[in-house]
Amino acid sequence: MRAVVKLGGALFRREPNVTSLKGMGRALGGFVEDGNQLVLVAGGGENARTYIATARKLGGDESTCDLLGIQITRANAELVRLAIGSMASSKIPTTLSDLPHFVGSGKAVVMGGLQPGQSTNAVAALAAEITRAEILVNGTDVDGVYTEDPKKNPKAKLIRSVHVDKLLSWAMGGEVFAGRYELLDPLAIKIMQRARIPTRFVSLGDPGNIIAALQGKDIGTKVVYS
Ligand SMILES: Nc1ncnc2c1ncn2[C@@H]1O[C@H](COP(=O)(O)OP(=O)(O)OP(=O)(O)O)[C@@H](O)[C@H]1O
Numbered sequence: 001m002r003a004v005v006k007l008g009g010a011l012f013r014r015e016p017n018v019t020s021l022k023g024m025g026r027a028l029g030g031f032v033e034d035g036n037q038l039v040l041v042a043g044g045g046e047n048a049r050t051y052i053a054t055a056r057k058l059g060g061d062e063s064t065c066d067l068l069g070i071q072i073t074r075a076n077a078e079l080v081r082l083a084i085g086s087m088a089s090s091k092i093p094t095t096l097s098d099l100p101h102f103v104g105s106g107k108a109v110v111m112g113g114l115q116p117g118q119s120t121n122a123v124a125a126l127a128a129e130i131t132r133a134e135i136l137v138n139g140t141d142v143d144g145v146y147t148e149d150p151k152k153n154p155k156a157k158l159i160r161s162v163h164v165d166k167l168l169s170w171a172m173g174g175e176v177f178a179g180r181y182e183l184l185d186p187l188a189i190k191i192m193q194r195a196r197i198p199t200r201f202v203s204l205g206d207p208g209n210i211i212a213a214l215q216g217k218d219i220g221t222k223v224v225y226s
């Protein structure tokens, strides 16, 4: 199977947790050992947001802040690469056009962000499109897509299946400042829509959730296209 997994910033935290990273690395390395093609996209998390906020206070423009955030996502990707060990490719691709070449290695390919103005969710969708992924799993810090932001409204309900048009209408209401791309940014949704990438949003609190989603189990939120 060909798969892409977005590992949200929650995996990295302010002080990355070695046990969590090892657990995730072991699970994902096993998936590749089973003969599957896997691209991993690391998000920026709290550290990226801290650096971006500091750069902004120092007068940095949004593109500069975004570029700084991308550097942190690549540092996070390096941690994932180390956690996977021998089943991970030794280099992090920094352009989308390099990716098809990298996935030919039979190892997990780990990458971070690519361009200012887009989130790592958009990178994950582009990676899924160009590698013809059969599934995109978006691992984040909540159990899936809710009726509203569950951190702002604790009464928000988990949606088990959501139409891409609905996601897009929500995403269009968001902001596009560096480090502020949340779960649903318009570019990511647009790419998913045009490539009709089978996608699931799950919590990455347990690596088992990611593996279950990769195996096609009904977990988190599934995106539907018709
Ligand atoms: N409708 C919604 N359903 C679920 N989460 C939502 C929704 N709207 C907003 N969110 C927020 O999106 C957050 C997840 O996006 P966030 O950017 O914080 O994490 P990530 O994309 O996994 O990590 P990173 O951006 O660091 O890679 C959730 O914690 C939640 O607060």
Ligand SMILES: [Mg+2]
Residues within 6 Å of the ligand: 043, 119, 121, 181, 182, 183
């Ligand atoms: Mg995000």
